[in-house]
Amino acid sequence: MLTILFDGIAYGMLLFVLACGLSVTMGLMNFINLSHGVFSMAGGYITAFLINRWGVPFLLCLPLAFLFSAALGMVLERTLYRRLYARSHLDQVLFTIGIVFMAVAAVDYVIGSQQQTVKLPDMLKGRVDILGGSIGLYRVFIIALCGCLAVTIQMLLVKTRFGSQLRAAVDDPRVARGMGINVNTVFAITFAVGSGLAGLGGALGTDILGMDPTFPIKFMIYFLIVVTVGGTSGITGAFFASLILGIADVGGKYYVPQIGAFIIYALMVVVLIIRPQGLFSRSRGK
Amino acid sequence: MSIALATHDLVKNFGGLRATDHVSLTIHTGARHALIGPNGAGKTTLINLLTGVLTPSQGSITLEGDNIIRLSQHARVQRGLVRTFQINQLFADMSPLQSLCLAVSERHHQGRDWWRVAGSNKAFVDEAEDILARFGLRDVMTQQTRLLPYGKQRLLEIALAIACKPRVLLLDEPAAGVPEEERHEIIDILADLPKDVTVVLIEHDMDLVFSFADRISVLVNGALLTEGGVDEIARDPQVRAVYLGESGHE
Amino acid sequence: MSMTPTAHQMMLDQARWRWSESLFWLLSLGVLFAFPSKALLFSQIAIMGLFALSLDLILGYGGIVSLGHAAFFGVGAYAAGLMAKHGLGDPLLGLAGAACVAACIGWLTSFLLLRGSDLTRLMVTLGIALMLFELANRMASITGGADGLQGMMVGPVLGLFSFDLFGKTAYLYALSVLFVLFLLARKIVHSTFGLSLRAVKGNALRAGAIGISASSRLVAIYTLSAAFAGIAGALSAQTTQLVSLDVLDFHRSADVMLVLVIGGVGWLYGGIIGAILFTLMQDWLAGITPQYWEFWIGLVLVCLVLVGHDRIGAAVKSMVARLSGKGGAA
Numbered sequence: 001m002l003t004i005l006f007d008g009i010a011y012g013m014l015l016f017v018l019a020c021g022l023s024v025t026m027g028l029m030n031f032i033n034l035s036h037g038v039f040s041m042a043g044g045y046i047t048a049f050l051i052n053r054w055g056v057p058f059l060l061c062l063p064l065a066f067l068f069s070a071a072l073g074m075v076l077e078r079t080l081y082r083r084l085y086a087r088s089h090l091d092q093v094l095f096t097i098g099i100v101f102m103a104v105a106a107v108d109y110v111i112g113s114q115q116q117t118v119k120l121p122d123m124l125k126g127r128v129d130i131l132g133g134s135i136g137l138y139r140v141f142i143i144a145l146c147g148c149l150a151v152t153i154q155m156l157l158v159k160t161r162f163g164s165q166l167r168a169a170v171d172d173p174r175v176a177r178g179m180g181i182n183v184n185t186v187f188a189i190t191f192a193v194g195s196g197l198a199g200l201g202g203a204l205g206t207d208i209l210g211m212d213p214t215f216p217i218k219f220m221i222y223f224l225i226v227v228t229v230g231g232t233s234g235i236t237g238a239f240f241a242s243l244i245l246g247i248a249d250v251g252g253k254y255y256v257p258q259i260g261a262f263i264i265y266a267l268m269v270v271v272l273i274i275r276p277q278g279l280f281s282r283s284r285g286k
Numbered sequence: 287m288s289i290a291l292a293t294h295d296l297v298k299n300f301g302g303l304r305a306t307d308h309v310s311l312t313i314h315t316g317a318r319h320a321l322i323g324p325n326g327a328g329k330t331t332l333i334n335l336l337t338g339v340l341t342p343s344q345g346s347i348t349l350e351g352d353n354i355i356r357l358s359q360h361a362r363v364q365r366g367l368v369r370t371f372q373i374n375q376l377f378a379d380m381s382p383l384q385s386l387c388l389a390v391s392e393r394h395h396q397g398r399d400w401w402r403v404a405g406s407n408k409a410f411v412d413e414a415e416d417i418l419a420r421f422g423l424r425d426v427m428t429q430q431t432r433l434l435p436y437g438k439q440r441l442l443e444i445a446l447a448i449a450c451k452p453r454v455l456l457l458d459e460p461a462a463g464v465p466e467e468e469r470h471e472i473i474d475i476l477a478d479l480p481k482d483v484t485v486v487l488i489e490h491d492m493d494l495v496f497s498f499a500d501r502i503s504v505l506v507n508g509a510l511l512t513e514g515g516v517d518e519i520a521r522d523p524q525v526r527a528v529y530l531g532e533s534g535h536e
Numbered sequence: 537m538s539m540t541p542t543a544h545q546m547m548l549d550q551a552r553w554r555w556s557e558s559l560f561w562l563l564s565l566g567v568l569f570a571f572p573s574k575a576l577l578f579s580q581i582a583i584m585g586l587f588a589l590s591l592d593l594i595l596g597y598g599g600i601v602s603l604g605h606a607a608f609f610g611v612g613a614y615a616a617g618l619m620a621k622h623g624l625g626d627p628l629l630g631l632a633g634a635a636c637v638a639a640c641i642g643w644l645t646s647f648l649l650l651r652g653s654d655l656t657r658l659m660v661t662l663g664i665a666l667m668l669f670e671l672a673n674r675m676a677s678i679t680g681g682a683d684g685l686q687g688m689m690v691g692p693v694l695g696l697f698s699f700d701l702f703g704k705t706a707y708l709y710a711l712s713v714l715f716v717l718f719l720l721a722r723k724i725v726h727s728t729f730g731l732s733l734r735a736v737k738g739n740a741l742r743a744g745a746i747g748i749s750a751s752s753r754l755v756a757i758y759t760l761s762a763a764f765a766g767i768a769g770a771l772s773a774q775t776t777q778l779v780s781l782d783v784l785d786f787h788r789s790a791d792v793m794l795v796l797v798i799g800g801v802g803w804l805y806g807g808i809i810g811a812i813l814f815t816l817m818q819d820w821l822a823g824i825t826p827q828y829w830e831f832w833i834g835l836v837l838v839c840l841v842l843v844g845h846d847r848i849g850a851a852v853k854s855m856v857a858r859l860s861g862k863g864g865a866a
Contacts, residue, residue, distance in 0.1 A: 032655055083842070089654040090601050094797060095841040097790055101834025109828050217786065221666060228659045258674055265667045269648065272660055276652030337745070363747035375742040377735050383543055388735055389746045391728045397748060398756075400729035405547020415543040428546055450746055 002133025004254050005247065010139035012246020013146035014208065018201035019226040020153065020238045021194020027232025028170045029085050029187055034096040036198055036223050037216030038103045039069045043199025044211035045107065048116035058121050062203055069199020074192040100216050108213040116211040142204055150239055157235065166190060225268045229279055241279060289351070290315040290484035291336070291454050296345035298335055305331045306342070307509035313484060320487045320499035324528060328508035329488045330372060333456050337369050338362050349454065366453030372462055374439050378432040382423050382442050385431065386414035389449035414449065421445040421475060437468040444475060454484045461491050473497065496520065504528070551726035561715060568707055575703035581815045582710040583771045588795045588807030589721060590764035596802030597725060598757045599737035600649060603658050603789050604665030605765055608638040610784030611668065612766025617685045617779035618678070625691035627709065627774050634770030635763040642762020646755040669784040684780035688773070699775065706775035713771060717764055721804055733757060794837055797845050
């Protein structure tokens, strides 16, 4: 059972890295973004490309995937997404669905629909026994890396000036602007970092979750569940929501495979009934 | 004289902030009661508590003797407790005629009629038209509300409340933002309100308050400072201090 | 007879049947005789139009953004399909069954939509649709799973008109159902109830302040919308004699959203006109790039939003209004 728990934790950590950027940007600009998965896809594909074509070592690919996706995010935010902040939620939904469809079809056309594979470094292959449960070394690596990232991000949010500007802007953009905080720049940077993290998550997840053109659509629901269940007032909500969902999903699929996928949807609906604003946000419906 | 609206020890806390501090009010039927106080005194919060937009942390509210704490906003309206908003809350895409026909229909519990065309009941439309005429809105009654000038929108704001045939009417700064020349329209409307309707008025315009009200309650920092007839309040040194600042600065 | 209309007349005028509407419906009947070979395509359009109409009820009049409306379409399709498979092949009976099942699920889930933000509603509707998809997938023994439902035996409409290979019966059947339900929707939308929905959508705070209970109105319209969508799904099942998992797929929810937006949200005809444009576009694009047509759909969505679909919709609406002599803002 511990093996399942470890798997669930690894999966949850991965979900966290993938979704935390979305959590912050949705909370920050009240912008419903269904295309977040596109940046994960970018990270996964660039990693596969670098490893398979140019033989770049896996560990080096990770920061490269981050930078690539962050850059992509920054460009798209400045040119396209920025225009949608003031639009209705319906418009945002339609627009970002459009982006996903285009990206998915484009990747399918240019690269093809086969699964991307990455060659993991030898030191990450193999399993280890902890406390009686066994876990793959790669998953240990993921837990460690994502855990460090979570701590780093939280430190950045809480201890740095940028972090407090971000938190002020999330709390009340109008007041933040009135205090001289350049909310647009804050958002641009946050969006870029969030997209970068999504890309990093995509790179990390290629081996475990698979990477093909349908990734953004398949996993969109997971990201959104993390954001909805976790609330949008900070990353702690996303962190715990990801862990809960990761463990519930892996556990559910193992113990009750008949209704495996059902469990996280049901969990989400239940949470939304009890606390529509998410489990961890300070009550503030938008 | 019967009591139209009363609160007992009403409290509202927002986290650490006490917005409404043990407010006990008694308002008699047919009264013209004004609620005044400096900005941030909690006047709109009190209205929100009375109408059910906010739930009190403590205390009770009675409407004509019935405890209405558990009633939803729309249920209170159906009992005759109607309010207007300080910032216009109108149906921007509908016309005044449509808005008022709807309010009149709802009052007659015909709001759920899904078969007959809206406005097919001539009596309802006539009533809506009458109210609009009284408010000087008849000539714009089929225009989209969002296209109306602010003064007319403000009149519509009150007309919509009147269409609900309120027994107790809470007016939140009805003259807010209305230019001097147009204020008399609002004042005339208020003077024309039926005598059996109880009116509670929040206002900053002291001329309006003194000409309209027969009793005044003063709210400061969420609590009732004092209450009394118009002359009493006008001469009360505490009230003047609150509005004009501490006497030491004179 | 007075020259200026009375207030009463002006209110009634909004719901008046315009000659352009009669023209529209006569044309939609006429195309069958003009292009008899395209009957199956036309019935597809009619069904999509009904599906989009159902979405318009909650989106255009209720203000609920739903990413999972295919849930009701799919449930209706499976209901009718299973009824046809197990001996209850009468089409109208199938429609009734589908409407009931879909309405039940709509009613039950509507309560989840009353609290929370737009995002919450989006997620709940999406979640419900995904759960139903998974359910249908798992219960493959009943639903046929990914292979689809086999062995549907759909009887003749009203016991008289069998479904023919060319789709003529299918189209006349679908068009009739669409027309009847359209009339019903039109009645509702122009009624006091419909006006109250507009008020709730426009300013929920003020709607409450004039005595309207938003929750019960939204539950009612959501349930009705689910029933309509269920009937659309049943029509699809009956006219194609096919039901597979894709009736519950996310793409279907996204497509119907696009259809409605193309035609214009909030004026009932938008769904039908959108269905016409969408299906013709789909047909044309499928001929050019059968595999990657998703790209073009995405592009259309992006462009529509950037250009401003409500501006397009408003322009179309005012053009139609001017043509049919409709006056006033009402």
